Amino acid sequence: MFKNLRKAFEGFTKKLSEVVAKKELTEEEFEEIFSDFELTLLEGDVAVEAVEKLKEILKHELVGLRVGRFGGAERLVQEKIKEAIRKYLSQGIFGKDIVDVVKDGPKPYIIVFVGVNGVGKTTTIAKIAYRLKKHGLIPVIVAADTFRAGAQEQLRLHAERLGLPFIRGKYGADPAAVAKDGVLHAMSSKLDAVLIDTAGRMHTDRNLMEELRKIVRVVKPHLKILILDALTGNDAVQQARWFDNAIGVDAVILTKLDADARGGSALSIILSINKPIMYVGVGQRYDDLSPYDPDEILNKLLSQ
Ligand SMILES: Nc1nc2c(ncn2[C@@H]2O[C@H](COP(=O)(O)OP(=O)(O)O)[C@@H](O)[C@H]2O)c(=O)[nH]1
Numbered sequence: 001m002f003k004n005l006r007k008a009f010e011g012f013t014k015k016l017s018e019v020v021a022k023k024e025l026t027e028e029e030f031e032e033i034f035s036d037f038e039l040t041l042l043e044g045d046v047a048v049e050a051v052e053k054l055k056e057i058l059k060h061e062l063v064g065l066r067v068g069r070f071g072g073a074e075r076l077v078q079e080k081i082k083e084a085i086r087k088y089l090s091q092g093i094f095g096k097d098i099v100d101v102v103k104d105g106p107k108p109y110i111i112v113f114v115g116v117n118g119v120g121k122t123t124t125i126a127k128i129a130y131r132l133k134k135h136g137l138i139p140v141i142v143a144a145d146t147f148r149a150g151a152q153e154q155l156r157l158h159a160e161r162l163g164l165p166f167i168r169g170k171y172g173a174d175p176a177a178v179a180k181d182g183v184l185h186a187m188s189s190k191l192d193a194v195l196i197d198t199a200g201r202m203h204t205d206r207n208l209m210e211e212l213r214k215i216v217r218v219v220k221p222h223l224k225i226l227i228l229d230a231l232t233g234n235d236a237v238q239q240a241r242w243f244d245n246a247i248g249v250d251a252v253i254l255t256k257l258d259a260d261a262r263g264g265s266a267l268s269i270i271l272s273i274n275k276p277i278m279y280v281g282v283g284q285r286y287d288d289l290s291p292y293d294p295d296e297i298l299n300k301l302l303s304q
């Protein structure tokens with residue numbers, strides 16, 4: 001999925017090394033070499049903000065660099081680039097497993113999941129529920145999308161398969177009331193967590209914004225997780241902005257990293273959203289959820 005971007009990085013590295021092998025890299029030279037690279041990044045669907053940020057970090061790391069007569073320019077430049085991006089990507093690690101978050105948090109620990117339809121929200125909730133159960137914690141799964149019968153049914157099947165309690169509302173019921181029911185159920189049954197699935201109608205829908213705000217007001221979640229689809233690039237960046245504006249997002253789970261994306265999509269999202277990444281989805285099975293590891297992404301990007 002990072003194929004195009006990898007090629008672009010290779011070209012960029014090569015041009016830079018040709019300069020630093022001979023002399024100290026000036027800002028003008030950096031700008032010139034970066035402009036070719038920039039075009040490839042933008043064509044590869046990397047968001048404009050991400051490109052700007054990348055430029056800043058790389059400029060800081062590379063201007064003034066020279067290698068001298070002993071050679072090894074290409075490797076040095078590659079290391080410098082890798083280090084700069086690693087530093088940057090590492091700022092976005094959530095850094096705590098959901099099992100510990102729930103164990104260390106108040107009981108029941110309330111989590112609201114938000115995201116546009118189709119990004120993998122329901123599947124990810126099932127994965128989180130599975131992970132909690134595997135570590136001896138019992139969550140209730142709550143279907144607070146009361147307008148899509150199919151969405152509720154999908155979640156009910158997951159709950160049944162996982163052997164976990166499930167709460168839903170009648171068709172058209174107030175989603176906030178259903179979410180509250182879930183919390184009350186968890187309290188009376190002394191459950192460890194409440195996982196609330198919400199509606200994901202197009203993010204330009206004002207009613208959805210109000211609906212989500214109401215859920216948040218009523219249940220006061222301890223954690224608000226946004227699900228983003230790694231294949232959607234710039235769209236995901238817009239979605240992140242919209243949901244953050246609506247309810248304030250604490251962490252992101254990036255799904256479908258396993259699928260064959262246009263180059264740069266995942267990196268672009270990670271660079272652009274300024275939110276900690278908690279997990280990445282790497283498939284459709286319950287255990288296809290991995291901690292976010294910047295090195296994995298870097299290796300795909302830069303290994304030869
Ligand atoms: N390959 C892959 N598919 C995923 C992943 N997460 C979800 N999906 C698939 O994406 C589709 C939409 O998922 P769903 O959970 O229904 O999305 P929702 O509308 O946001 O609730 C389903 O076919 C899922 O199996 C992932 O990490 N990798």
Ligand SMILES: [Mg+2]
Pocket residue numbers: 118121122123151
């Ligand atoms: Mg769903």
